[in-house]
Amino acid sequence: MTVASPIIVALDYSQPDQALAMADRLDPAKVRVKVGKELFTRGGPDVVRALHDKGFQVFLDLKFHDIPNTVAGAVKAAADLGVWMVNVHASGGSRMMLAAREALVGHERPPLLIAVTVLTSQERADLQEIGIDHEPEDQVRRLAALTRDSGLDGVVCSAREAAMLRAACGDDFALVTPGIRPAGSAGDDQRRVVTPPQAREWGVDFMVIGRPITRAENPTAAVDDILQSLS
Numbered sequence: 001m002t003v004a005s006p007i008i009v010a011l012d013y014s015q016p017d018q019a020l021a022m023a024d025r026l027d028p029a030k031v032r033v034k035v036g037k038e039l040f041t042r043g044g045p046d047v048v049r050a051l052h053d054k055g056f057q058v059f060l061d062l063k064f065h066d067i068p069n070t071v072a073g074a075v076k077a078a079a080d081l082g083v084w085m086v087n088v089h090a091s092g093g094s095r096m097m098l099a100a101r102e103a104l105v106g107h108e109r110p111p112l113l114i115a116v117t118v119l120t121s122q123e124r125a126d127l128q129e130i131g132i133d134h135e136p137e138d139q140v141r142r143l144a145a146l147t148r149d150s151g152l153d154g155v156v157c158s159a160r161e162a163a164m165l166r167a168a169c170g171d172d173f174a175l176v177t178p179g180i181r182p183a184g185s186a187g188d189d190q191r192r193v194v195t196p197p198q199a200r201e202w203g204v205d206f207m208v209i210g211r212p213i214t215r216a217e218n219p220t221a222a223v224d225d226i227l228q229s230l231s
């Protein structure tokens with residue numbers, strides 16, 4: 001299935017049935033879906049298989065961050081599950097990312113392998129309390145360069161950093177951006193937020209969108225409205 005749209009819907013549910021019911025209201029020709037920590041911990045690989053059976057490409061967002069050997073094994077397991085994209089934390093360092101990359105060499109259908117830079121829920125004060133004394137943008141720049149030099153396919157960042165990273169890392173480096181909020185919608189726990197049209201203008205490849213779609217009265221219409229705002 002070729003999906004032209006940049007939207008990845010975050011299926012953050014406590015019950016696999018709820019996630020699959022939401023998937024039934026979405027069109028795999030219009031969106032991809034994301035399985036994160038809560039849903040995967042509840043539903044395991046079966047929920048990913050069920051989404052594949054419904055025709056969706058799946059971003060497995062487990063943000064692996066561990067010693068190189070452990071992360072390599074986890075990334076290989078994700079590839080064996082047939083996911084479209086998987087991620088690690090760039091702050092795990094280059095040896096960890098190189099091991100993850102290496103784990104996919106020769107795989108029949110390797111997923112895109114990307115790394116999280118600075119969570120979109122974090123701002124300067126959050127970095128400061130863990131000993132990082134500079135702006136999120138500077139930390140994102142540093143971790144994106146490490147990710148690119150480790151041979152990964154792209155990063156998770158805020159769309160606020162997309163134009164800078166596009167210039168620094170080139171056109172083939174995937175920019176995957178959560179923290180997307182249509183104008184007027186609640187920011188929730190996100191801090192570095194951007195509207196869909198602005199994200200598009202700043203050059204993102206994929207927009208991860210959860211609550212503005214999954215908690216909308218009509219999720220199908222919410223997707224169509226966002227797509228319309230991008231056309």
Ligand SMILES: O=c1ccn([C@@H]2O[C@H](COP(=O)(O)O)[C@@H](O)[C@H]2O)c(=O)[nH]1
Pocket residue numbers: 010012036116118119120121156157178179180188190208209210211212
């Ligand atoms: O930096 C990051 C990395 C991942 N996420 C994930 O994206 C979605 C966003 O959901 P919303 O409901 O649209 O806020 C969520 O699953 C996060 O785990 C992120 O937000 N920021």
